[in-house]
Amino acid sequence: MGGKQKFGGKWTIEKLDILSDYLDAYLTSLKNQKFNKIYIDAFAGTGNIITGDGKQTIAGSTRIALMSQLQFDKYYFIEADSKKAEKLRKMIDDEFTFLRDKIIVRQGDANTELTQICSNLDWKNNRALLFLDPCATEVAWATLETVARTGSIDVWYLFPWQALQRLLRNDGKMDTSWVECIDRLLGDHSWQMQFYKENPQINLFGTGEKIKNTNKEVLKKYILDRLGTIFPAVAQNPRIFYNKKQSPIFLFCFAVSSKSEKAQNLALKIANHLLKENR
Numbered sequence: 001m002g003g004k005q006k007f008g009g010k011w012t013i014e015k016l017d018i019l020s021d022y023l024d025a026y027l028t029s030l031k032n033q034k035f036n037k038i039y040i041d042a043f044a045g046t047g048n049i050i051t052g053d054g055k056q057t058i059a060g061s062t063r064i065a066l067m068s069q070l071q072f073d074k075y076y077f078i079e080a081d082s083k084k085a086e087k088l089r090k091m092i093d094d095e096f097t098f099l100r101d102k103i104i105v106r107q108g109d110a111n112t113e114l115t116q117i118c119s120n121l122d123w124k125n126n127r128a129l130l131f132l133d134p135c136a137t138e139v140a141w142a143t144l145e146t147v148a149r150t151g152s153i154d155v156w157y158l159f160p161w162q163a164l165q166r167l168l169r170n171d172g173k174m175d176t177s178w179v180e181c182i183d184r185l186l187g188d189h190s191w192q193m194q195f196y197k198e199n200p201q202i203n204l205f206g207t208g209e210k211i212k213n214t215n216k217e218v219l220k221k222y223i224l225d226r227l228g229t230i231f232p233a234v235a236q237n238p239r240i241f242y243n244k245k246q247s248p249i250f251l252f253c254f255a256v257s258s259k260s261e262k263a264q265n266l267a268l269k270i271a272n273h274l275l276k277e278n279r
Contacts, residue, residue, distance in 0.1 A: 009244065013058075016061060028070060035126055037074075047059070092105070123150045127153075132157040141185060148257045157252075170212045195222075223251060
């Protein structure tokens with residue numbers, strides 16, 4: 001990896017624009033509240049993103065959060081790669097010294113570190129915004145459950161659409177390790193019934209073979225329904241990001257863990273507006 005964070009394409013800009021706008025709206029709407037406001041970036045990177053041709057550097061999610069006009073009371077940056085974590089710390093020391101006492105950089109597995117953060121904070125006095133931006137299937141469903149139980153965290157989750165599709169074989173015959181990976185990502189075995197149906201033509205001969213059914217709407221609805229089993233409120237218009245071949249690669253989802261209807265309505269109003277394709 002070499003500590004470098006590469007540019008993903010046009011969708012990367014869209015994703016970061018949505019995050020940046022929500023950060024500003026979040027801090028503005030909560031600026032007069034007494035509880036502490038926390039930003040958590042579970043796949044923090046280096047603070048910068050390099051374009052594919054290596055000629056341009058753009059601000060990554062951590063830098064965007066630190067550059068917000070209004071400030072969080074605490075920042076937790078989690079990065080598994082030691083070289084990236086080192087570059088992130090240097091960037092903070094060089095450019096955001098005035099915020100240094102508010103920032104904690106944790107080098108380690110996102111699920112482990114995030115679970116510890118959620119378990120150690122008093123959520124009666126804290127509110128948080130969490131950004132989950134994995135490369136593939138790194139986020140465990142159990143971690144999302146831990147986040148939801150806090151009742152105090154808004155979550156932006158870049159769900160790995162393409163990575164999941166690659167694991168789902170057309171005939172449903174997958175290695176045990178693949179099945180375990182999907183179960184870990186989605187939380188249970190329900191995906192097997194949802195994504196695979198018996199082939200009516202072949203089954204006339206008693207073969208018991210199945211066919212895969214993961215078109216865009218089926219997969220999107222399933223993911224949103226699953227998130228809705230643990231989060232009280234989930235935006236129903238997630239943004240689908242496509243690669244250059246126009247194949248879906250990520251689903252940008254938003255969920256609210258607060259049980260307050262007022263908090264849910266405000267968060268969803270902002271998120272739904274930002275998720276519109278042509279805003």
